[in-house]
Amino acid sequence: MIETPYLLFLGDAPDPLAAKVAQGIKDWRPENCVGQFRLEGCKADLKIPDMTLAEAKAAGAKTLVIGVANRGGVISQTWKKVLVEALEEGFDLASGLHNLLRDEEDLAAVARATGRTLHDVRIPSVKYPIANGEPRKGKRLLAVGTDCSVGKMYTALALDAAMREKGMKSTFRATGQTGILITGDGVPLDAVIADFMAGSIEYLTPDNDDDHWDIIEGQGSLFHVSYSGVTMALVHGGQPDALVLCHEPTRSHMRGLPGYQLPTIEAVRDMALTLAQVANPACKVIGVSINTQHMGEDEAVAYCKEIEDRMGLPCVDPYRHGAERLAEAVAAL
């Protein structure tokens, strides 16, 4: 559990995209962000107050979150200076970088000396159990996709927000690095040991109120041969009561797999539902989420309408049109 609120470190981001983790945190949990810390030459701007470490500390910030990708997988000396100073001023550090904070000898030494915590969210901090498959109280929804990176995290975050807006009990459950930094907690599923994958998702979504929903961030795709095992663990470990199908219509092939066509949304529906019903026979597909970022407005609306008619399910782009209709479909279950 990463302590909030955060000061978001944008470093010397060469463009806004490099700071997309920070942008995600600011978009989805603005209440967790007291300000941003930018170095000279930073080309990203979250439109929240620029703060020094001392100012952020005074504003209550507990953790400096590295919300920017580092160039070439190296934590530069320019960054180091700020990170060391932050530890000395009493901040914890949190990072989703591939190279770990704890592997940087200077940071590890200062963290030890100051008693601060280095959160490397790419690797698990918990010894997860093996899944026991027992039914749990409360409800769960899982986002499943035709492919990787089709908007499963965005869909889950938007749906969680729309459900809470309606007064429903809902918690977004992060299963990837960005999601973990956004919410301060979660399971970095792609880094979990094979035998414990499904168990880690049971751990992430424990017993809860009967009318509470865990909205579980999906990973990979049952049809993506590199990562399908990870997706499978979510389907069985999550024991979902509801599935949302996520799709990006303009892909010419599966991400990173030039030889592989995307499955149809119907194929994902049938495969995911059949497998989900092994763990939860009551599971239902409640809607479709389309990532229309590469489509014009008219095209996007027409496409969602077409899928809605074809599948007989509510179909929206939650970014473009909001997730209210998906939230209504959950409420109607």
Next chain:
Amino acid sequence: MIETPYLLFLGDAPDPLAAKVAQGIKDWRPENCVGQFRLEGCKADLKIPDMTLAEAKAAGAKTLVIGVANRGGVISQTWKKVLVEALEEGFDLASGLHNLLRDEEDLAAVARATGRTLHDVRIPSVKYPIANGEPRKGKRLLAVGTDCSVGKMYTALALDAAMREKGMKSTFRATGQTGILITGDGVPLDAVIADFMAGSIEYLTPDNDDDHWDIIEGQGSLFHVSYSGVTMALVHGGQPDALVLCHEPTRSHMRGLPGYQLPTIEAVRDMALTLAQVANPACKVIGVSINTQHMGEDEAVAYCKEIEDRMGLPCVDPYRHGAERLAEAVAAL
């Protein structure tokens, strides 16, 4: 890669079952076993020569393999004495124990001093790639099961032996600890990091002769909610051309999951084939392997006949009836 031949360490096994790893090595790779090493009170006997370390060394043994389960997860001082002496006499050590040889400070120190290798086959020794899904030369067969522990390893080993008997090119590919100790090589799939599972199986079964078959040991079951993600990685990483369905007919529920019924063999056929064809559209189911150990001879024969008629596929218990008919089905593909 563990160096062969082996001296099999049976320790103070309280009964033959405790030495089942050693028994498996002796049954499937007798040519790799120069002898057995037993301590006082050992109740297991592989019916191969008892040897001292010096005798085994003289007979050419390269590795002392711990072929016995340890009591309470502790490597006792009685064992330690032998293991240290073995390192000093020039043996490598290999173990599938949960507690690792390398975590025993005395063994690690002696191994360093003598330049010998400690093989802990429970954990990967390779940095596996992420799966790329590209088609590979040669053929592959995967054993898939209705449940865990229904005989997938045995089926794969028996089929590999029967195929080689027929003069076919075949290699058993181990994906679990016992299989790795039997063959000296393989992937401990249940201990691989999630993102690299499918890639580890691609690594295990690389390009080969067009008429060569990799016979891949299965793990878990697509219908076993604790381990289905591991199975999925085998189905997609293995890119099988052929599947054998494995079943044990007397189970009242899924192993370790009292609330879960076993799927039908037909359900496993349909699910595994649909998923396998994502990676290899030419994949076919070629036969059924039944573990009839809890059935009388008449009942076993009648059951296999019934399944054979019902499924329209060769159906045998390879332990009871041999794997020749499965090998013929592979040859006929």
